[in-house]
Amino acid sequence: MHAGTAVADANQSRALPIHLTAGFVFDDFDQAAARFGADDPGFSYTRIGNPTTEAVERLIAALEGGVEAVLLSSGQAAIATALLALLGGGDRLLTAASIYEGSRSLFLENFARLGIATDEVVDTRSAQAWERAIRPTTRAIFAESIPNPRNDLTDIALVAEVAHRHGIPLVIDNTFATPYLLRPLEHGADIVVHSASKFLSGHGTVLGGVVVDGGTFDWSAHRDRFGQITEPAPGLDGRGYGDIAGRAAYSAYLRRAVVPRFGPTPSPFSAFLIQQGIETLSLRVQRQSDTALTVARWLEEHPEVQSVDYSGIATNAYHDLARRYLPHGQGSVFSFTLRGGREAARSTINRVQLFTRMTNLGDVRSLILHPASTTHTLRSPEQLKAAGIGQGLIRLSIGVEDADDLIADLEQAIG
Ligand SMILES: Cc1ncc(COP(=O)(O)O)c(C=O)c1O
Structure with a gap:
């Protein structure tokens, strides 16, 4: 500061x-x-x-x-x-x-x-x-x-x-x-x-x-x-x-x-x-990371969710690196993949009310995006597959809202 x-x-x-x-x-x-x-x-x-x-x-x-x-x-x-x-x-x-x-x-x-x-x-x-x-x-x-x-x-x-x-x-x-x-x-x-x-x-x-x-x-x-x-x-x-x-x-x-x-x-x-x-960086990032972990853990248990790419979760393949490099929090931007593929991603993104549909990240507001149809459209289906960007993959950037409110929004949106 x-x-x-x-x-x-x-x-x-x-x-x-x-x-x-x-x-x-x-x-x-x-x-x-x-x-x-x-x-x-x-x-x-x-x-x-x-x-x-x-x-x-x-x-x-x-x-x-x-x-x-x-x-x-x-x-x-x-x-x-x-x-x-x-x-x-x-x-x-x-x-x-x-x-x-x-x-x-x-x-x-x-x-x-x-x-x-x-x-x-x-x-x-x-x-x-x-x-x-x-x-x-x-x-x-x-x-x-x-x-x-x-x-x-x-x-x-x-x-x-x-x-x-x-x-x-x-x-x-x-x-x-x-x-x-x-x-x-x-x-x-x-x-x-x-x-x-x-x-x-x-x-x-x-x-x-x-x-x-x-x-x-x-x-x-x-x-x-x-x-x-x-x-x-x-x-x-x-x-x-x-x-x-x-x-x-x-x-x-x-x-x-x-x-x-x-x-x-x-x-x-x-x-x-x-x-x-930057004057409030430490406060925001700690809160956003803590909330992201809570949301990621909730998503991991959801029956419609196939996988969650968040290094803070113990089962994640990068959790050992997270423990070494990110002991205070693992950040607040992560992806999860819905079993229902592109259609499930479409309806989830269309139904959110608290999350903002936007291609930014790191905002105090929580944001949601479907990379395969937006940021990654230049990639062929084979390249998307190789990069692990499936049609059911959704990227979240968690803001400073209450974890409970964000989970309630995702719950009603995923259905
Ligand atoms: C990791 C990373 N680096 C760089 C950029 C580019 O930054 P900017 O949009 O400020 O040009 C982005 C944008 O999303 C990003 O996610």
């Missing part, structure tokens, strides 16, 4: 002030020139930096235990820029197969058009599977801490060990867990990304994303692979990003040479809204 706000607090305002301005006044000629140099920390233009945005960046970096964070206009912008700072044409990305559909399409379609190929690992619990998929040009590994929508948890330490043995940074999307439940950097991840549109903000009124630099990856040990970060760069007076930023070399490169050029800058107003949400 308190980290970071001092940056924007020159007038002793208790709440975070919103610096809603495109640019910042230069005192004189020399100050303008200095602001365009490598070593002046002052603000010049909001696409490069803004006090409100910077306060929120410091807050999130502190929550994740990173050295720096860069705030972006959406989660997709965070994932795209985090990886484009590492990958260029001819490089390969290695990713868990079970990830958010938007990220998967970004890698398999958009990155492919830039000459960046993607390899997928299905059996993410197997170190050998990760090992086998690494190629000489693999430059980044990507996975979600709690994958969307199946909850097939990532063993972050296992993947980090393989990644580091091959000199490759590990990027973890921590959107579902939030730093309240899990801090991937503590388990060996090098970079953390989030959709801040979800739990970090929590109110469902804003889009945002963030990239957190753990400051742990030794870029200088791999100069041949990450020259864009280590070698002298334009505008740095013959220095590389490691020379000007030390451990925060990656985020310095991202902030100065990637994000402002691609341009997915968040509005300072969005930054403020995200910060407002």
Whole structure:
């Protein structure tokens, strides 16, 4: 709640002030020139930096235990820029197969058009599977801490060990867990990304994303692979990003040479809204996780329910990882599958009254979605089957309502 706000607090305002301005006044000629140099920390233009945005960046970096964070206009912008700072044409990305559909399409379609190929690992619990998929040009590994929508948890330490043995940074999307439940950097991840549109903000009124630099990856040990970060760069007076930023070399490169050029800058107003949400993150996420466990346990006993994909349940195949990585709660987005298939899913979703039919998650309101007919429509029936996304599968994002009310709504809807 308190980290970071001092940056924007020159007038002793208790709440975070919103610096809603495109640019910042230069005192004189020399100050303008200095602001365009490598070593002046002052603000010049909001696409490069803004006090409100910077306060929120410091807050999130502190929550994740990173050295720096860069705030972006959406989660997709965070994932795209985090990886484009590492990958260029001819490089390969290695990713868990079970990830958010938007990220998967970004890698398999958009990155492919830039000459960046993607390899997928299905059996993410197997170190050998990760090992086998690494190629000489693999430059980044990507996975979600709690994958969307199946909850097939990532063993972050296992993947980090393989990644580091091959000199490759590990990027973890921590959107579902939030730093309240899990801090991937503590388990060996090098970079953390989030959709801040979800739990970090929590109110469902804003889009945002963030990239957190753990400051742990030794870029200088791999100069041949990450020259864009280590070698002298334009505008740095013959220095590389490691020379000007030390451990925060990656985020310095991202902030100065990637994000402002691609341009997915968040509005300072969005930054403020995200910060407002973060003030209650711990309260919301604990309550949402506790309620999700209660609802998941109830669903598991329901005769019409074939399976429940929630790692908090003792019978779940990922429960051992949940105990290790998510001891305080297993998150509040999960799926369950109805025996009656698509028709049962249709009637359940049409009949809910308290749950909102919506494709967002992490909101204080509980949300319900049928992935096979919405988020996953680009996948063939065979691909859906391989991903475990059946026609009877429904995704829930549990909000802060009473568990009893949510269960009553599901009970009347499932029938
Ligand atoms: C795990 C995950 N990462 C990233 C995103 C993309 O975030 P945004 O919608 O803020 O671009 C989503 C969106 O649902 C998501 O679920």
